Amino acid sequence: MNNNKELIKFSFTTLLVFILAMGAGYTIKEGEQVVITLFGKPVRMVKEAGLHWKWPFVETVRIIDLRMLNWDGYPNQIPTRDKKYITVDTTARWKIIDPLKFIQTVQSQQGAQSRLDAILDATTRDVISSHNLVEAVRNSNAIFDVVSKRAEMKEAEEGQATLEEEVVGDIEKVEIGRENLSKIILDRASKELMPIGIELIDVQIRRIMYEASVQKKVYSRMISERERIAEKIRSIGRGEQAKIEGKTSREVQEIQSLAYRTSQKIKGDAEAKSIAIYARVLNQDPAFYEFTRKLEAYRTSIGPDTRIIMGSGSKFFDVMTNGK
């Protein structure tokens, strides 16, 4: 009986101690911070991870995230200043730096989420719609270097076949740039988030895309550009072909005429030489040459069918008639 009572007493004490210990001790995990409230009133904050003590039952622990948190915006359709309709998808990273303010103003992460939605969406909309599209697309004017380099290259190979495609699309100068737009959004939103104990670490424009209807137009523009380029390339090809054909014909003419000229010159020289040779020889006795040449001419020009009527007094027949 005695034994039994003691056992009951012992178990009660153990249970009590255990319950008290459960109520008084709490652990904070790495990446967490807590706010201790006494009957709902915040009394202190603890940021150190580990095992901690509090008054059991009367004090309550509220766990607040100490880590970097993500905010993922819903893609927004926003017209830019140059009236281009785009979908902008932003993300942000944030942190609870003042847990007390945080639980007083937004209660929980869900509460903070909707506050962030409201503030960041509005700021993003303001900033994007007050700038041209290029400011959100490009970060710098580095693209102009590329374009001018292209132009130089094209100039350098003037007269040759331009196989490279030309640069198309409208390229505007960027004054602010993508990074700086994010920074503007960050600065403006940060100011509004300060009072609720949130530090905005950064805002990133995750995605910018044309709205479906605009996208179609952009596509058809791209298609027409490509077609234009393709046509130009083909036409350059035809031009090159014609050039080569022309060159071929010119060279052929050159070669042929030069050969003709050279050969005529050679022939002429030779004939001149032969004339000189003949003249030199014939000058020794022109009359004799004429005589012999004529005789030779008779031989060759008079054929068997030739009818000849001759006088009997000719030199050839004089013996025949005179008998002398």
Add this chain to the structure above:
Amino acid sequence: MNNKEYQFGWRSWLPKDWNSNMQDKVAYWMISGVLGLVAIFTSFYTVEPDEQAVILRFGRYASTEESGLHFKIPFWVDSAIKVKTKLILQQEFGFRSLSSEGQRTAYSTQSFDEESLMVTGDLNVADVEWTVQFQISDPQKYLFRAKNPIATLRDISHAVTRRVVGDRLVTDVLTVGRAEISSEATQLLQETMDKYDIGIRIVAVKLQDVNPPEPVKPSFNEVNSAKQEQEQLINQAEKIYNQVIPEAKGTAAKMISEAEGYATSVENRAKGDSEKLDAIIKEYRKAPEVTRRRLYIEAMQDVLGKVQNLTVVDEDLKGVLPVYDSGKGNVVPVDSSAVKK
């Protein structure tokens, strides 16, 4: 009587003939046995070769352990979180591989245009797919500095890749700019991760398929085929050039050679003729009168000997001559002076 209170407790499982002392003993051993087992099973853990383990004591960071068998304080005082730090992890953008079992990786056929379509610097659109390979370089930071480090990595990778592509021409993105985009994106991504200090090391950003958007593809292909056509036309023309020019050169050379041959022949003929004449004249001068006559007579013999129709007219018969045969044959007007003589 004593035992009555325990009739309904756990002791009722024990044999009835055991006395209470023995029952207490068994109870003691059973409790300590269960506690002991729990203690044993919560006091060690193994870390695989590709992992590191972060040890928390009452939730507070205590140490990071390498692979192997390790002991910790039991009863959930210490807890171990294992992180694959040695493994190179990969995130895919614009596509998803389903499995890499077997020879070939299977890819999801679903389209992730939302992820991959991006606006280029000349306000065109390109479809860029890429992967990010990374390692968890600091498990402690990785676990406790950001709530969702992978989502952070994905978000930043999106932003960074679009920023890099946004500073380039669509033609560069599609062709020559790939390597540059990769290295610039890797660098920017690492810089941002370092800024966050969440224990992620970027190994590489690799561009996968980079294409024009689907509806625009045919026109890009058309440009490519136009390039081919251009080359083909040029090649054709070059071919004709190569066919024609050497032939023309050959013909020209032939023409010149012929002319040279002709020249040589004309010259030689002239020389021959002149040498012949030289010789003849030399002899002729010795007896010009006789030679002349002989030559004349010989010639006349040859000429008139061939002629089939020769008419010799007596000069005394005036008024008869000459009679022309209009039928055939050549009529040679006879030297009238010769006739008159």
